[in-house]
Amino acid sequence: MDSISLIGLVVGFSAIVVGQVLEGGHLGSLVQPTAFMIVVGGTLGAVMLQSCTATFLRGMKMARWVFVPPAMSHEQLIQQVVLWSHTARKEGLLALENLIPNLPDPFLQKGLQLLVDGVEPNRLREVLEVEIGTWEGQMKQSARVWEGAGGYAPTIGILGAVLGLIHVMENLSDPAKLGSGIAVAFVATIYGVGLANLVFLPIAKKLMAIIGSMTSQREMVVDGLEGIANGDNPRIIESRLRGYVGD
Known part of the structure; x- marks a missing residue:
């Protein structure tokens, strides 16, 4: 959490x-269900219009990462890659094949399988970097669902306020209702600006940071696998991988 x-x-x-x-x-x-419905419903509709189904649904599911991020341990991953390098150095690349089914991440499975298959180091990096680029693009596109919501919400809020003011103008014959009516109208603006800057945009930024960290992990794995394929010393591989870990 x-x-x-x-x-x-x-x-x-x-x-x-x-x-x-x-x-x-x-x-x-501050509690106005109609204004809330206009802002949230309008924003949701706009975001759905700009996104394809898969991207929209993925973006909604990714929101949970803000509170429960995916497990990411650079240290654990470094130790795993170094263990692979020791195993390959002592027993050969084929000894790694039995480890593939036990890996939880399909990317790790694919990378280790390419290594076991004896793919040339440069080709291995090329294949996995294409995989990383495609994955990163899909994840960022999904995160932009929330960025889009942050852009649309304030405008939808203003639209809600205008609708409220129209309703107020229709009741000019009753001055006693004007003050409260105008106040209610502008609650929609509060909802739009508030949700955009307190919820939608922060979620988008946090998801982008998480995606960046996960991409760095995958690049680190590629570097390690390439080192194993080249027959580098495990200590050299570990030292190079630790360069991916920040302070």
Whole structure:
């Protein structure tokens, strides 16, 4: 569980609510189901229009990474690749074949299978880099679903406010309702801007960071597999892989 994401979400919304109370406003004035429906529904429709089905569904599923990121341990992966290099050095590449079915990641399975098959180091890197590029492109496209939502939400919020003001103008004969009506209309703008900057855009940015880290891991694996294919010393391979790990 990524606690900082949950804390950030709570802090962001709490600041708005507390600010409303300190200004003497009522929390009930921020609760407008119609405005919420306009903003969320309109944004959802716009995002669905810009995306293909697979990309949209993948983007929705990836949202859970913000709070429960995929397991990523550079250290564990380094130790695994170094173990492969020791095994290959002592017993030969074919000794790695029995390890392939036990690997949880299809990318690792494919890379190790290419290594066992005796693919030339340059060709192995070329094949796996194409795989990485395709995967990264698909993941980033899915993350942009949330970036798109962050771009559309404020505008949809303004649209909701205009619709509310139209309703207010239709009731100009009753001045007592004008003040509250205008306040309600602008709640849609709050929803649009708030959701964009407190939810949608932060989710997009965090997903991009996670994808970047996962891509770095895959590039590290390719580097290690190429080193094994070249017959490099396991210590050299480990030293090179540790260059991928930040402070």
